[in-house]
């Protein structure tokens with residue numbers, strides 16, 4: 001297999017560290033300071049440098065008391081029962097994951113949505129991030145016939161965590177969205193089907209729904225249309241439901257869960273409040289699940305059992321859906337409203353727009369004609385004690401230079417209310433100064 005170097009990657013360019021360690025091409029590619037690694041390091045270091053830093057950059061979920069109580073109940077039940085305890089801590093499960101858990105997930109999905117699937121359509125992964133790595137590279141990259149295929153993002157900006165996951169380069173392509181200006185200061189990205197030109201080098205389509213970083217929720221029609229296009233071309237549609245449907249259900253708009261034999265739905269326990277257990281769930285047709293499980297065996301041997309052990313009872317009883325609807329969604333919805341309101345007050349009079357917050361737990365702010373790029377804004381905000389994500393990182397795969405990509409930032413609103421308000425004050429103050437100074 002040929003690995004190809006990524007441009008702009010310091011280790012790849014023969015840096016001292018890369019050479020001293022005598023890294024392979026794979027090593028240089030994956031041990032390097034990629035976009036996500038650099039940003040995560042920056043987020044971690046920022047807190048060490050300044051313990052009072054307001055963290056509005058990362059993807060940690062908020063603390064929802066009802067969820068924490070449910071997880072504690074489930075874990076205590078596992079610990080009380082010696083057999084369950086042994087199954088969870090003392091045994092490797094098969095690379096596809098614990099059968100009882102997979103059956104519980106399949107029964108819930110089939111029962112609630114009428115999807116024709118069973119335990120053979122479900123695989124467990126160590127977090128959904130690792131599932132994406134495996135799935136993307138299973139379909140895209142260097143093909144046996146010498147051609148190269150890529151993952152296409154029908155709507156960019158997309159989740160930064162995908163950006164460096166390919167074993168070859170270029171690995172992603174993307175279509176720039178249509179921007180719909182909505183009432184007041186809101187806007188919404190829509191898939192621009194008139195620009196969606198796919199050739200035979202596209203291995204799969206991938207969308208996160210709700211989208212990280214924007215909080216966009218692709219409409220049922222958009223999903224149906226993408227599904228048709230994927231089906232026609234004989235390629236899968238990968239839907240990243242980390243924030244979405246049917247759980248944790250961080251959606252503030254109506255949307256239907258989508259799955260069929262041509263869809264690969266990737267779910268996660270993380271945004272329910274369990275990022276530490278590292279559990280992802282892949283739902284796909286059996287041959288894809290089998291291939292995925294084989295790869296998972298090589299990469300991970302087996303997956304962690306604690307997430308499935310905690311969640312199994314919640315799937316069996318269906319409580320996982322009630323918890324999402326009654327506790328997770330309202331928690332984030334009220335946070336979103338508060339953040340929008342605070343930005344509106346503080347940014348009044350400036351040329352800003354907020355992507356309509358339809359889900360997930362970020363606001364995506366667009367500063368039209370921002371005199372400095374969002375990277376500089378990010379650095380200035382960091383110096384003032386608030387961390388955000390500069391938006392340009394999220395437009396990977398898009399070849400054209402589109403000024404819009406340097407005018408946006410992502411702001412998480414999961415921190416406690418006082419910290420979010422203070423962070424918003426700082427962001428607004430800095431942006432106001434920047435527009436006033438023109439630099």
Ligand SMILES: Cc1ncc(COP(=O)(O)O)c(C=O)c1O
Nearest residue numbers: 059127128129159212242268270
């Ligand atoms: C859109 C999206 N997908 C996938 C992931 C990966 O989550 P995990 O590996 O914790 O399941 C994240 C994490 O923030 C995300 O935001």
